[in-house]
Amino acid sequence: MNAHVATTNLSKRFGAAAVLDRVDLAVERGALVTLLGPSGCGKTTLLRLIAGLMAPDEGSIAIGGFDVTRTPPHKRNVGVVFQSYALFPHLTVAGNVGFGLQGKGLGRAEIAVKVQRALALVQMEHFGDRPVRALSGGQQQRVALARALAVEPSVLLFDEALSALDRNLRETMQVELRRLLKDLGATAVFVTHDQDEALTMSDKVAVMNAGRIEQFDEPVRLYERPRSLFATRFVGVSSELRGTVAARDGGRVRVDTPQGQVLAEGDLPAGAAAVVSTRPENIAIGAGDGPDRNRIEGRVRRVTFQGSRTRIAVDVGAGGDFMVEIGGIFALPAPGDVVMLSWAASRSFVFADARQAA
Amino acid sequence: MSRALEDGAALPRLAFRAPQLSAGVLLALPAAIVLLALYAIPLARLMASSFVGPSGLSFQAYGRILGDAYGRSLVWNSVRLGALTTMIALAVGYPAAFGLAFARGALRSLFLASLFLPLAASVIVKSFAWSTLMRSHGVVNEALMSLHLTSAPIRLLFTQVSLISGSVNIFLPFMILPIYSVIAQIDPRLTEAAATLGASPVRAFLRVVLPLSLPGVVAGVSLVFSLSVSAYVVPTLLMGESYPTLATTIARAFLLLRDPALGSAAGAILMALGLAVVVASHRFGEKSAGQ
Numbered sequence A: 001m002n003a004h005v006a007t008t009n010l011s012k013r014f015g016a017a018a019v020l021d022r023v024d025l026a027v028e029r030g031a032l033v034t035l036l037g038p039s040g041c042g043k044t045t046l047l048r049l050i051a052g053l054m055a056p057d058e059g060s061i062a063i064g065g066f067d068v069t070r071t072p073p074h075k076r077n078v079g080v081v082f083q084s085y086a087l088f089p090h091l092t093v094a095g096n097v098g099f100g101l102q103g104k105g106l107g108r109a110e111i112a113v114k115v116q117r118a119l120a121l122v123q124m125e126h127f128g129d130r131p132v133r134a135l136s137g138g139q140q141q142r143v144a145l146a147r148a149l150a151v152e153p154s155v156l157l158f159d160e161a162l163s164a165l166d167r168n169l170r171e172t173m174q175v176e177l178r179r180l181l182k183d184l185g186a187t188a189v190f191v192t193h194d195q196d197e198a199l200t201m202s203d204k205v206a207v208m209n210a211g212r213i214e215q216f217d218e219p220v221r222l223y224e225r226p227r228s229l230f231a232t233r234f235v236g237v238s239s240e241l242r243g244t245v246a247a248r249d250g251g252r253v254r255v256d257t258p259q260g261q262v263l264a265e266g267d268l269p270a271g272a273a274a275v276v277s278t279r280p281e282n283i284a285i286g287a288g289d290g291p292d293r294n295r296i297e298g299r300v301r302r303v304t305f306q307g308s309r310t311r312i313a314v315d316v317g318a319g320g321d322f323m324v325e326i327g328g329i330f331a332l333p334a335p336g337d338v339v340m341l342s343w344a345a346s347r348s349f350v351f352a353d354a355r356q357a358a
Numbered sequence B: 001m002s003r004a005l006e007d008g009a010a011l012p013r014l015a016f017r018a019p020q021l022s023a024g025v026l027l028a029l030p031a032a033i034v035l036l037a038l039y040a041i042p043l044a045r046l047m048a049s050s051f052v053g054p055s056g057l058s059f060q061a062y063g064r065i066l067g068d069a070y071g072r073s074l075v076w077n078s079v080r081l082g083a084l085t086t087m088i089a090l091a092v093g094y095p096a097a098f099g100l101a102f103a104r105g106a107l108r109s110l111f112l113a114s115l116f117l118p119l120a121a122s123v124i125v126k127s128f129a130w131s132t133l134m135r136s137h138g139v140v141n142e143a144l145m146s147l148h149l150t151s152a153p154i155r156l157l158f159t160q161v162s163l164i165s166g167s168v169n170i171f172l173p174f175m176i177l178p179i180y181s182v183i184a185q186i187d188p189r190l191t192e193a194a195a196t197l198g199a200s201p202v203r204a205f206l207r208v209v210l211p212l213s214l215p216g217v218v219a220g221v222s223l224v225f226s227l228s229v230s231a232y233v234v235p236t237l238l239m240g241e242s243y244p245t246l247a248t249t250i251a252r253a254f255l256l257l258r259d260p261a262l263g264s265a266a267g268a269i270l271m272a273l274g275l276a277v278v279v280a281s282h283r284f285g286e287k288s289a290g291q
Helices: A043-051 A093-102 A108-121 A137-150 A167-184 A195-201 A219-224 A229-234 B002-021 B023-050 B060-066 B069-102 B105-120 B123-134 B139-146 B160-183 B188-196 B201-229 B233-238 B246-256 B260-289
Strands: A005-014 A017-027 A032-036 A058-063 A078-081 A155-159 A188-192 A204-209 A212-217 A239-248 A252-257 A260-265 A273-278 A293-305 A309-315 A322-327 A338-344 A349-352
Touching: A005 A043, A017 A043, A017 A058, A017 A212, A032 A043, A032 A167, A032 A195, A043 A058, A043 A078, A043 A155, A043 A188, A078 A137, A078 B188, A093 A108, A093 A137, A108 A137, A137 A167, A167 A195, A188 A195, A195 A219, A204 A219, A204 A229, A212 A219, A212 A229, A229 A273, A229 A349, A239 A260, A239 A322, A252 A273, A260 A273, A260 A293, B023 B260, B060 B069, B060 B260, B069 B105, B069 B160, B069 B201, B069 B233, B069 B246, B069 B260, B105 B160, B123 B139, B123 B160, B123 B233, B160 B201, B160 B233, B188 B201, B201 B260, B233 B246, B246 B260
Parallel strands: A032 A188, A032 A204, A078 A155, A155 A188
Antiparallel strands: A005 A017, A005 A058, A204 A212, A239 A252, A239 A273, A252 A260, A260 A349, A273 A349, A293 A309, A293 A338, A309 A322
């Protein structure tokens, strides 16, 4: 078994509701993996099962090749950084960081050295004597991280650990934390509902929905080749057309939509109800060159200038907004203009239309 | 027009500012008046009368209690009642407070009701109930005999068993409620964090939950000790004359002996005992919390 953390067929029910449904996840040694999904998708439950804070109904969990399914949390050597940080309010910063070391039969001096080293990793070495109540949110977050790192855990788990920070600090911490964990060679699993955080921090992202992992891929791959409509919509913006598959065409399908026929990557039988999706930044204004392009017409509804890029909402007769994003500030259309939109067929994906099928 | 507006704008701000400064004083004033008139002044007069002897100022009343074997036994009986009640209530109430905190739904309502409802019954009623249970042909003795654990009724009433069990029963809610209210505030993530840091459940309890629950213990100990050390009805009904305490002496001094100096001195000693335990337990709580 190569994976450092592996879950096999892991299921958890609360009453009648399945919160986790036969989840297989393999995290390689030294990898930073994010469980990404909306609230209620089971991501936190999966993390708590790995930590041993909950017991699964079915399936098994292995850490470092050993089955730990029935091992209590205090014997798993797993570090957890909680959303609320869960710092011990009656102890100082050093008392918190040293908590895990004191149970290991180390000498007082040795503990002090390790505490200082862990605090230095998060740039909090001068705060050891402070009570934790006196710290800001960002500082508490660092202390919680130092406390988890101090015991040199086999795996680090982060439960929405950055979500309580304000936006600027969160973005700084994302980059800093990734660099620190990479330097330490740590294996880590993050839980978040924030797609930017997932893409920034992880080597691989597991997109979760309704207790299952929909896709487990590298961030770039996940964004460029989403495997489900859910993953497409959850990671980035999806510009969509609905229609019926006309024919298969060598790894692609031709889909008849009210806006015209479009080509998309994917495989669905002829006659199937389909959703064709692409990313807003793949779409150009104008017909473009080449045969492998999808072209539709629409009327501009709104133009939102955002500095480096401009978002344009176009009414293509598909109900909602068809989002287009272009760089540069030249040749911006105005609301009411009729424009031709085009994008590469290789950058459009077809999915079964669950709404139609149901 | 614009001047009037400015004035108008300035007015409510002023009107708002002034009371804010003294809001704390104003809000506390009714309670302060009541306490001063009905408690502090009578207490001061009581204290003063404890220093009155046959020829003016005197410590004679204190000497009669503390300088005499019988007098010291009054102090000892009060302290014993208070200390035993507090210790047993703590031993029983501490786990019970966790039971209450962990209970959910109907069970929690049941637990809370069983704590609060007895508080609505008068302590006299409860003491009589205990004396009925404990008398020679009361429920407890009948039960023991029908189980053939004893052949004849055991003497329970007017023994220390009945005194302490009655006292613990009556004052137990004052131990459980403050401890419960503190541990209900403890973030359950803290014990999880301790577990992920390698702490066994016992170590997590001793190093995290116990220290964080101490403020509740301090409050519970202070309450139960000051209530039970000065209890009058409980020892009178469950022990009678054979267990004289400072509290029963106060009543005897004022009602029977017409000796206000003795009664006041007994009251002063009782108050000093209660204060000592309250202050000491708070010191202990602060010291433990600050470690």
